[in-house]
Amino acid sequence: MTLSVTDLGIARGGVPVLEGLNFSLAPGAALVLRGPNGIGKTTLLRTLAGLQPPVAGRIAGAEDRIAYAGHSDGIKPTLTVTENLAFWASVFGHAGGIDGALAAYALEDLAARPAGALSAGQKRRLGLARLLVTGRPIWVLDEPTVSLDRDAVAMFAAAVRAHLAEGGSALIATHIDLGVDAAILDVGAFRARPRDLADFDGDFL
Amino acid sequence: MIALLVRDLRLAFRAGGGFGLGLAFFLIVTVLVPFSVGPQSSLLASIAPGVLWLGALLACLLSLDRLLALDWEDGTLDLLATAPLPLEAAVSVKALAHWLTTGLPLVLAAPVLGVLLNLPGPGYGWLVVSLLLGTPALSVIGTFGAALTVGLKRGGLLLSLLVLPLYVPTLIFGAEVARRGAQGLDLATPLLMLAGISAAAVALIPFASAAVLRVNLR
Numbered sequence: 001m002t003l004s005v006t007d008l009g010i011a012r013g014g015v016p017v018l019e020g021l022n023f024s025l026a027p028g029a030a031l032v033l034r035g036p037n038g039i040g041k042t043t044l045l046r047t048l049a050g051l052q053p054p055v056a057g058r059i060a061g062a063e064d065r066i067a068y069a070g071h072s073d074g075i076k077p078t079l080t081v082t083e084n085l086a087f088w089a090s091v092f093g094h095a096g097g098i099d100g101a102l103a104a105y106a107l108e109d110l111a112a113r114p115a116g117a118l119s120a121g122q123k124r125r126l127g128l129a130r131l132l133v134t135g136r137p138i139w140v141l142d143e144p145t146v147s148l149d150r151d152a153v154a155m156f157a158a159a160v161r162a163h164l165a166e167g168g169s170a171l172i173a174t175h176i177d178l179g180v181d182a183a184i185l186d187v188g189a190f191r192a193r194p195r196d197l198a199d200f201d202g203d204f205l
Numbered sequence: 206m207i208a209l210l211v212r213d214l215r216l217a218f219r220a221g222g223g224f225g226l227g228l229a230f231f232l233i234v235t236v237l238v239p240f241s242v243g244p245q246s247s248l249l250a251s252i253a254p255g256v257l258w259l260g261a262l263l264a265c266l267l268s269l270d271r272l273l274a275l276d277w278e279d280g281t282l283d284l285l286a287t288a289p290l291p292l293e294a295a296v297s298v299k300a301l302a303h304w305l306t307t308g309l310p311l312v313l314a315a316p317v318l319g320v321l322l323n324l325p326g327p328g329y330g331w332l333v334v335s336l337l338l339g340t341p342a343l344s345v346i347g348t349f350g351a352a353l354t355v356g357l358k359r360g361g362l363l364l365s366l367l368v369l370p371l372y373v374p375t376l377i378f379g380a381e382v383a384r385r386g387a388q389g390l391d392l393a394t395p396l397l398m399l400a401g402i403s404a405a406a407v408a409l410i411p412f413a414s415a416a417v418l419r420v421n422l423r
Contacts, residue, residue: 049287052423068287072280078219079212090208091288130284 001061002026003138003169005048009056009192012043016055016192023185025169027137030160030182033173039187041173045142046070048171067136069144073127077116081107081126084115089133101132104159105152120147128156131163139163139170145178153178206290206298213302223271227264227307228314234260235318246323253322254332254383260318261311261336262376265343266368268307270361272299272351273418282355286422292415300341300348300411308340324387331386335399339379342403345410346371352414355421375402 002024009019017040025031033041047054049068075084085098102108105125110118115126124147131139139160145153157178160170164180172182217224238256239249276282276299285295315336316329324332350368354360378399385392 046283049283051283051286064289066287068284070280070283072278072283074279074281074284076212076216076279076281078216078221083212083215087208087212088284088288091285091290093289 001065001137003048003059003061003065003171005057005059007057008044008047008054008059010040010043010047010052011055011192012040016195017043018187018190019056019192021057021187021190025138025171027167027169028164030164030170030172030180032178032182032184033171033187034175034184035187039191041187042070042142044187045140045171045173049140062138065136066138066140067131067134068140068142069127069131070142071146073123074130075115075123075126078114080112080114081118082111084126085129085133088130092134092136094133094135096133096135098129098133101129104132104162105129105155121149121152124148125152125155128159132159137168139168139172141170141172141174143173145174145176206294209285209290209295209298210302213299214305217302217306223268224306225310227268228310230267231260231264231311231314232318234263235321238322249323250325250387253319253324254328254387255380256322257315257319257324257332258335258339258376258380258383261315261340262343262372264311265307265340265347266365266372268303269347269351269368270354270364272303272348273355274351274360277355282418282422286419292418293411296348296352296414296418297345297411300345300414303348304341304344308336308344312336312340327389328383328387331392332383335379335382335386335396338382338396338399338403339375342375342406343372345406345414346375349410349414349417352418352421355418375399375406378402 004024005021008021010017023031035041045068046052048059048062049066050062082098085101089098102111105128107125107129110122115123118126128144144156148156157180160178160180163170235257242248273282286292312333315332319329319332347368350364353367354364357363378395381395382392382399385395
């Protein structure tokens with residue numbers, strides 16, 4: 001099922017940031033979001049994930065199909081890597097076990113370590129491994145490669161390619177070239193225009 | 206749901222989890238009261254049910270600001286909100302975990318601490334019953350307060366101010382059950398009121414908590 005976005009308008013803190021967004025994401029496809037800082041990429045991804053309502057337009061095909069990964073990874077420092085992953089696997093009802101996810105990000109050697117003892121890049125790898133245990137078809141990722149080294153970026157790209165090959169899709173806000181075959185959407189062109197206040201009362205001043 | 210409960214319990218018992226904070230506070234309050242009001246055993250016996258209830262309530266309040274704040278800080282709440290588990294179930298499970306790690310230990314410790322306050326003999330059973338009925342309401346209402354203030358830095362003050370008035374009915378009827386129990390009076394009315402408050406809180410407040418949490422996550 002295709003994720004399709006029609007005439008979407010989104011707001012952050014009540015201020016419209018993007019409007020008139022139209023795109024669709026078919027199974028097996030990836031879309032990379034570009035745009036300057038503060039343009040509303042994170043807000044767009046959070047809106048698609050259902051964390052906030054859109055101010056205009058429609059989102060179809062997103063309900064209960066999105067695995068969202070934001071700036072923070074949702075990792076508990078006092079639980080081990082295995083416990084963290086196993087928790088998310090059972091919350092999402094994933095039956096396949098977590099070994100595949102550990103292997104995809106080379107976390108086997110760290111599996112018994114408390115997540116608080118991991119480096120920033122290792123934590124990010126654990127956060128990305130969580131996507132593999134959600135079993136959700138649409139990955140919505142916000143700057144997934146932050147603090148990853150070159151090898152880990154390659155692991156991430158391989159995981160995305162494998163996900164696409166299985167018929168999943170991915171929407172990624174990133175500024176580096178992942179080497180994944182993806183369309184690029186520059187959201188800078190959809191910046192919301194300031195609205196004229198029709199009932200503005202100048203005498204008030 | 207069970208996974209979330211197991212995780213919350215595990216986190217509470219790991220280093221820095223805060224298990225025992227409420228219990229230690231409860232112990233300190235009840236140990237210090239005889240020193241501050243003097244050693245007359247008749248006075249202690251008459252204030253014991255109220256002091257024990259107040260101590261348990263404040264001990265419960267003490268641990269509320271960690272209830273959702275930690276999950277908000279590390280992004281877990283965002284991820285839980287996008288998970289298949291409804292947010293209503295998630296906040297209920299978190300309230301249950303809070304009760305198991307804070308409320309239940311207080312219930313179990315209360316009769317022991319009652320000895321320090323010279324609680325009259327018939328009062329012990331009713332003290333445990335009243336706390337057992339009342340502390341779930343404290344946890345559930347506290348979860349609502351935590352959901353309201355999640356995302357605020359140092360929201361503990363606001364949380365206490367918001368939650369304390371909501372705690373008052375539970376305190377009044379809970380302490381009344383314990384007091385009448387200790388004096389051997391008829392206690393059916395306050396007991397039914399306390400049970401009603403708890404049942405209503407457990408049934409209704411998770412929906413309110415989930416709704417304010419959705420607003421706060423935006």
